[in-house]
Amino acid sequence: MNDLIPLLKTSGVSKSFGGVLAVASVSFELKEGELLGIIGPNGSGKTTLVNLVTGFVKPNSGRIEYRGKNITGWAPYKIVSLGIARTFQMVRPFYQLPAFKNLIVPLYSPRVKKLAGGKYGDRDAVALDLLEEVGFERDAHVSYKVAGSLPQGYLKRLELAKSMALRPDLVILDELFSGLSLAEVASIVPIIEKLRFQGKAIIMIEHRLKELFRIADRVMVLNYGKKIAEGSGKEVMEDKAVKNAYLGSETE
Amino acid sequence: MKRRKERIDRGIKARSEDIFALSSYREMFYLLVPRAIPVVGLLGVAPFLSPYWKEVFISTAVYALLAISWDLLISAGLVSLGQSLFYGIGSYVAGALNYYWGWSPLFTIPVATLVGGVLCTVMLLPVLRLRGIYFAMVTLVLPLMLMRLVEATRILGGTEGLTGLTPFPNPVTSFYIIQIALLIALFGFRRIIDSDYGLVIRGINDNDRSVMSAGINIYWYKTQILFLGASVGSFAGAFGTHVDMFAGMPGFALDYSLLPVASAVVGGMGTFAGPMIGAFILVPLSEVLRALGALRIVFYGLFLVVFIVALPEGIFPYMQRKYHQFERWVEIE
Ligand SMILES: Nc1ncnc2c1ncn2[C@@H]1O[C@H](COP(=O)(O)OP(=O)(O)O)[C@@H](O)[C@H]1O
Numbered sequence: 284m285n286d287l288i289p290l291l292k293t294s295g296v297s298k299s300f301g302g303v304l305a306v307a308s309v310s311f312e313l314k315e316g317e318l319l320g321i322i323g324p325n326g327s328g329k330t331t332l333v334n335l336v337t338g339f340v341k342p343n344s345g346r347i348e349y350r351g352k353n354i355t356g357w358a359p360y361k362i363v364s365l366g367i368a369r370t371f372q373m374v375r376p377f378y379q380l381p382a383f384k385n386l387i388v389p390l391y392s393p394r395v396k397k398l399a400g401g402k403y404g405d406r407d408a409v410a411l412d413l414l415e416e417v418g419f420e421r422d423a424h425v426s427y428k429v430a431g432s433l434p435q436g437y438l439k440r441l442e443l444a445k446s447m448a449l450r451p452d453l454v455i456l457d458e459l460f461s462g463l464s465l466a467e468v469a470s471i472v473p474i475i476e477k478l479r480f481q482g483k484a485i486i487m488i489e490h491r492l493k494e495l496f497r498i499a500d501r502v503m504v505l506n507y508g509k510k511i512a513e514g515s516g517k518e519v520m521e522d523k524a525v526k527n528a529y530l531g532s533e534t535e
Numbered sequence: 536m537k538r539r540k541e542r543i544d545r546g547i548k549a550r551s552e553d554i555f556a557l558s559s560y561r562e563m564f565y566l567l568v569p570r571a572i573p574v575v576g577l578l579g580v581a582p583f584l585s586p587y588w589k590e591v592f593i594s595t596a597v598y599a600l601l602a603i604s605w606d607l608l609i610s611a612g613l614v615s616l617g618q619s620l621f622y623g624i625g626s627y628v629a630g631a632l633n634y635y636w637g638w639s640p641l642f643t644i645p646v647a648t649l650v651g652g653v654l655c656t657v658m659l660l661p662v663l664r665l666r667g668i669y670f671a672m673v674t675l676v677l678p679l680m681l682m683r684l685v686e687a688t689r690i691l692g693g694t695e696g697l698t699g700l701t702p703f704p705n706p707v708t709s710f711y712i713i714q715i716a717l718l719i720a721l722f723g724f725r726r727i728i729d730s731d732y733g734l735v736i737r738g739i740n741d742n743d744r745s746v747m748s749a750g751i752n753i754y755w756y757k758t759q760i761l762f763l764g765a766s767v768g769s770f771a772g773a774f775g776t777h778v779d780m781f782a783g784m785p786g787f788a789l790d791y792s793l794l795p796v797a798s799a800v801v802g803g804m805g806t807f808a809g810p811m812i813g814a815f816i817l818v819p820l821s822e823v824l825r826a827l828g829a830l831r832i833v834f835y836g837l838f839l840v841v842f843i844v845a846l847p848e849g850i851f852p853y854m855q856r857k858y859h860q861f862e863r864w865v866e867i868e
Pocket residue numbers: 300303304305323324325326327328329330331332
C-alpha cells in the first residue's frame with residue numbers, strides 16, 4: 284500500500300458524556316503493520332477512543348480516517364468491513380453457546396464472505412482451527428464446551444479469536460491481558476507476535492507495561508482524555524507529565 | 536442386592552452424533568417421533584372433530600401462528616405486544632382486495648401475506664432501534680391507533696367493516712390450509728433458528744454489541760426477522776378474514792396481541808413448538824370455560840397462574856427434557 288497515507292489517522296477527535304470530556308482532541312497516526320500501545324490511568328478515555336475508531340460511539344468533533352478515507356461517524360459493521368476488528372475489555376461471549384459456535388457470528392459477516400470469494404465454506408471447521416490457533420487444546424475438547432463454563436483466560440482468547448475471524452488489517456485489543464496470570468499473558472504474546480508477522484497493524488491498550496513495551500513500536504499516553512506523551516516505552520516513562528499522571532492515580 | 540436410579544440423557548448422544556444417530560433404527564425412531572406428533576396431531580384429527588370443534592381448532596391454529604410469529608420476533612430480541620397489528624393489516628389487505636376487486640382467496644391470501652409483511656415492517660422500521668419495552672409499547676399502541684383511525688375516517692367500511700367476503704369452499708379446505716401453514720411455520724422457523732443465520736439472530740438478542748463488532752448490520756437482520764414474523768401474522772389475518780367473511784376493526788383487537796404472548800409464556804419461549812402447544816391449551820380452554828359465563832375470566836386467569844407457577848420454564852421445554860432424559864433402575868453389586 285501507499286506508505287505516505289497512514290493506515291489510521293485521527294485528527295482532534297473529542298467525545299464528552301454529559302459534562303465529562305472522555306476524549307479531548309486526540310490526534311494520532313498508525314502506519315501499516317505497526318504496533319501502537321495506548322496506556323493511561325483508569326478513566327483516561329482509552330476505551331472511549333477505541334469506541335470512536337470502531338464506530339460504537341460518535342465523536343462530537345474531529346475526524347477519523349482509514350487509508351485516507353473519512354470514516355467519522357460510520358456504523359460499526361461498515362468499519363469492520365474495511366478491516367478493523369476489536370476486542371472488548373469486558374469479554375462478551377455468547378454464554379450459552381459452545382466456544383466454537385461463538386465464532387460463527389463473525390464468520391457469517393459480509394467481510395469474511397467477500398474475502399473468501401463469495402462462499403462461506405465450512406464455518407465450524409474454520410472456527411475450530413481458529414480456536415486452536417489461540418491456544419484451545421484440540422484434544423481436551425475445550426472448544427466444544429459452553430462459553431459460560433470457561434475460565435477468564437479462555438474467554439479472553441475467545442475474544443481474540445473472534446476478532447481474528449474477521450481477517451482484519453487492524454486489530455484493536457482493549458486490555459486483553461487484564462485479569463490474566465503472568466503465564467497466561469506469556470502464552471498469548473506469541474499469538475500477537477504472529478499477527479504482526481502476518482503484517483497486521485495492532486493497537487494494544489494495556490496496563491501491563493513491561494509486556495507491552497517489549498512488543499510495541501510506539502506508545503501513546505492518555506490522561507483525562509488528552510494525549511500527554513508519545514514515543515518509545517522508555518521515552519514516555521521518563522516524561523514528566525506521565526510520571527505525574529501515574530503518581531496521581533491509585534492504579535499502578 | 537441394591538438398586539439405584541440412573542439418569543441417562545439420550546438426547547445428547549443422538550444429537551451430538553448427528554450422522555451416526557441414523558445408523559440405528561432405534562435412534563432414528565427416537566428422533567422422528569417428536570417430529571411426527573404435530574404432523575399427525577394436526578392433520579389426523581380432522582375426521583374425529585365435530586363441526587363446532589373443527590371451528591375451534593381453526594381459530595386455535597390462527598392464534599398458534601400468531602404465537603409462533605411472536606416467538607420468532609423474541610428470538611431477535613423484539614418484544615411484540617402488537618401481534619394484532621399483523622393480523623389486522625393482513626385481514627384488511629385481503630378483505631379490501633376481495634371486497635373492492637373481487638379477488639379470490641387464492642390470490643388475496645398470498646398477496647396479503649407479502650404486502651402485510653411489508654406494510655407492518657415499514658410501520659415499525661422507525662422504532663426498530665428501540666430496545667425491549669420501548670419497542671413493545673409502540674407495537675401495543677399502533678394497532679389501537681389504526682383501529683381509531685378507521686373509525687374516525689370511515690375508510691375501509693369504517694365501523695361496519697367489509698362484509699360478505701368470499702368464504703372458503705368448505706370447512707375442510709380451510710381446516711387443512713391453516714394446519715399445513717402452521718406446520719410449515721413451525722418446522723421452517725425451527726430450522727431457521729438452528730442454522731448459522733439463526734445463531735446470528737439469537738446473538739443479536741443475547742449481545743447485540745458483540746454481533747455489531749463482528750461486522751454484521753444488526754438492523755438489517757432485525758428487519759428481515761420482523762418481515763418474516765409480520766408476514767406470518769398477516770397470513771393468519773388474511774386467512775381469518777375469509778373464514779369470518781369479514782374484515783374490520785376487531786382485527787386490531789387486543790386478543791390477537793395478548794393470547795399469543797400468554798401462549799408463548801405457558802408453552803415455553805424460544806422453541807416455537809412451545810407457543811404452539813400453549814395456544815392449543817389456552818384457546819380451547821377458553822372455549823370450554825365459556826359455560827361459566829362471567830366467571831370465565833377468573834378461572835382462565837387461575838389456570839394461567841397455575842401453569843406459570845408449576846412450570847416456569849414452559850410446557851415444551853419440560854416435555855423435551857423428560858423425553859431426552861429417562862431414568863431406569865440399575866442394580867449395583
Ligand atoms: N457510555 C458512557 N457514558 C457515560 N460516560 C462514559 C461512557 N463511557 C465512558 N464514560 C466515561 O468516560 C471516561 C473515560 O472512560 P473510558 O474510556 O472507559 O476510560 P479507560 O478505558 O481509559 O479506563 C470515564 O470518566 C467514564 O466514566
